[in-house]
Amino acid sequence: MRLPDYAIEAEGLAKVYPGTKTAPPKEALRGIDLKVPRGSIFGLLGPNGAGKSTFINILAGLTIKTGGTAKVWGVDIDEHPRMARASLGVVPQELAADVFFTPRESLDVQAGLYGVPKALRQTDPLLAALGLTDKANAYVRALSGGMKRRLMVAKAMVHQPPVLILDEPTAGVDVELRRQLWEFVQGLNRQGVTIMLTTHYLEEAEALCDTIAIVNRGQVVACEPTATLLRRMDSRAVVITPVQPLASAPGLGPLEGRLRPDGRLAITYKPDQASFEDVLAAVRQAGVAIKDLATEDPDLEDVFMALTYGDPNAADPTKD
Numbered sequence: 001m002r003l004p005d006y007a008i009e010a011e012g013l014a015k016v017y018p019g020t021k022t023a024p025p026k027e028a029l030r031g032i033d034l035k036v037p038r039g040s041i042f043g044l045l046g047p048n049g050a051g052k053s054t055f056i057n058i059l060a061g062l063t064i065k066t067g068g069t070a071k072v073w074g075v076d077i078d079e080h081p082r083m084a085r086a087s088l089g090v091v092p093q094e095l096a097a098d099v100f101f102t103p104r105e106s107l108d109v110q111a112g113l114y115g116v117p118k119a120l121r122q123t124d125p126l127l128a129a130l131g132l133t134d135k136a137n138a139y140v141r142a143l144s145g146g147m148k149r150r151l152m153v154a155k156a157m158v159h160q161p162p163v164l165i166l167d168e169p170t171a172g173v174d175v176e177l178r179r180q181l182w183e184f185v186q187g188l189n190r191q192g193v194t195i196m197l198t199t200h201y202l203e204e205a206e207a208l209c210d211t212i213a214i215v216n217r218g219q220v221v222a223c224e225p226t227a228t229l230l231r232r233m234d235s236r237a238v239v240i241t242p243v244q245p246l247a248s249a250p251g252l253g254p255l256e257g258r259l260r261p262d263g264r265l266a267i268t269y270k271p272d273q274a275s276f277e278d279v280l281a282a283v284r285q286a287g288v289a290i291k292d293l294a295t296e297d298p299d300l301e302d303v304f305m306a307l308t309y310g311d312p313n314a315a316d317p318t319k320d
């Protein structure tokens, strides 16, 4: 079979969650167009509530789309759902450990679910690749958080899918384990596995991804090679602690500010478009009395805000 040019393809992918008695219907995806080239490590970034999990769940066959088309490894998820699913491994965000199994049993059960014949199972090589050989026969509940996470990656790979999706693979893990996981992901990629991952760490996207797509409010707002996108994102943040707590971010002329959950006001600006002086002047103009002030690299939410500023449909990350 000819290999597909794209590991994942979505066109006009839409999802409306039906309303309930207390909540109106929710348009989570509003026409996602995305092509993930075969062989890439592709980053899917976006503020909370942007629609990343919904997108992943549709590909994995866990959520039913309400519009558009999607293909995994060249296979349409409507026409051949089982074949599409067989090409995909998904590592979910939550640690869902099978407490009654050992890692070896857990991988065997998973391989059984995917119909992998005993003779073709890769249980021991997978355990070794993820540094779990020592713990192969320990109870899963006795594993550390990092080990459980690695076991989940191994579980997603039992049927040797050509496409692997990792949802926030290193959320809450320490630096050392993060690097180990990065190396493992890069190793898989060198062996030909296409990777798509979501992350909240700009550093992680920068270290791993060759291409990054940014999703906001159910639409792709940017999709570019990592280096190009990061250049566009080159921005600084001035973080202000106001004397009086603010109810909302004040208008700052051409600059944009975001009220962080801790009550501080983050103002993101591009050094080539505004100066620190301009920022201070705008804050004074808005009548905000400054108690304390710091400059820092913006976090991803600030950057999303800067990228989507001026878009009437842009999400307000403080709401949702």
Ligand code: ADP
Pocket (backbone or CB within 6 Å): 017, 018, 026, 027, 028, 046, 047, 048, 049, 050, 051, 052, 053, 054, 055, 320
């Ligand atoms: P992300 O993964 O980027 O944080 P999600 O895909 O989880 O975003 O959510 C996208 C939007 O859809 C959010 O507004 C969220 O509240 C809503 N949503 C997600 N799951 C459901 C559901 N089962 N029912 C109703 N709304 C949902």
